[in-house]
Amino acid sequence: MAAFERARLRIPGGVNSPVRAFAAVGGSPPFLVRGEGCRVTDIDGRELVDCVGAYGPLILGHRDPAVVRALREQLDRGTALGGPTEAETELAERITLAMPAVEMVRLVSSGTEAAMSCVRLARAATGRDRILMFDGGYHGHSDALLAQAGSGVATLGIPGSPGVPAAVVQDTLVLPYNDLDRALGVFAREGERIAAVLVEPVAGNMGVVAPRPGFLEGLRRVATAFGTLLVFDEVITGFRVGPGGGQERFGVRPDLTCLGKIIGGGLPIGAYGGRRDLMEQIAPAGPVYQAGTLSGHPLAVAAGLATLARLADPPDPYPRLEALGARLAAGLEAAAGALGVPLTVNRVGSMLTPYFAAAPVTDHATARRSDRDRFAAVHRGWLARGVYWPPSPFEAGFLSLAHGEAAVDQVVDAFATALAGSREPAAEGPETAGAILQPSDP
């Protein structure tokens, strides 16, 4: 508690990204000092099985030896060098090899920059202003994308945060995820005004929500028909749900792709890429401006290359990630079933979310109808029993290649005990109730 109080004196909410403050689950966040494999250790020496994975990057787990070695070797050569490096070219080549729809790529320092730049590029390339995104999707905190679904049938976004001018989101259309009919209707009405459709091929920011069969394919068809660019935000799913991300897993070819997280191996990174005719419009090759002091940072690139190399090395790691994810999901469902508690676990590969809901969770509205108090109570019990799970019902839990069956079973056992103990949601609610963790949060 002392660390959190001290932090809150000098850092808004005591954290450098809202979700870390535990506002959605109550209590104080553990302050961490070390990660090793599938575990993290906090300042009190508590060791926790880590299912946060730094919110997605750590698909190899903490301090993977190859990543540490690559970082050490780069450190011996310097940190930021102030000029292009061949390693950046190698990372771009690895990405384009894994994702054929990505013919060229620009490295940046965050997923926010990647998505923001894709929007600017799409608007420049099409000469249009409207952007279509989906309620509960999150594409970083650039103004145009901090839009919330309007009320009722209104599709024009409303500001998702104070400080976002209505004028900036007036061209941002927000529809329910997985609702292809609504999207087709908007296109019929104003498709020729839409520069881009921006979508997570697997939603990870309303909790995990998989695309309905035909949803992504339908967006591809209608975007092509209206000359709109299809942009896949693969900041989470890139190299997570398969070697070629969601675009390979679902067989839908976007025009532009956003990346981040895994491609930096735990260091700050983002990237956007896609069709060559589009990317060559980016400065200095073309007129669309985007820049970044530390874009393509040698340490992030070194960690990213080591991570992607490991993922590309035989034996194929994705079947193992799939098996670990399935084991965890089945364990959580069995535990809830034994206690007669309605639970829906949405999972794609090694990213998953347990919703305390009896009905399927297929979009933001159904995700928000899940029992969040129950989630908060279980989360507290989970943490007390040695599991570090993302502190929000609208985040994805992640497994890594460093998790073994024993760690997964420990997560399940702790969940079962926490769930049994969560008959009634704990008296104390979230300490900073009402804090905005993410625009899609309640």
Ligand code: KE4
């Ligand atoms: P960053 O700017 O945080 O690197 O990336 C933004 C972003 C873009 N697109 C998607 C699909 C994302 O999930 C994100 C960021 N993800 C959140 C977790 N849901 C980051 C965690 C946080 O905000 O602290």
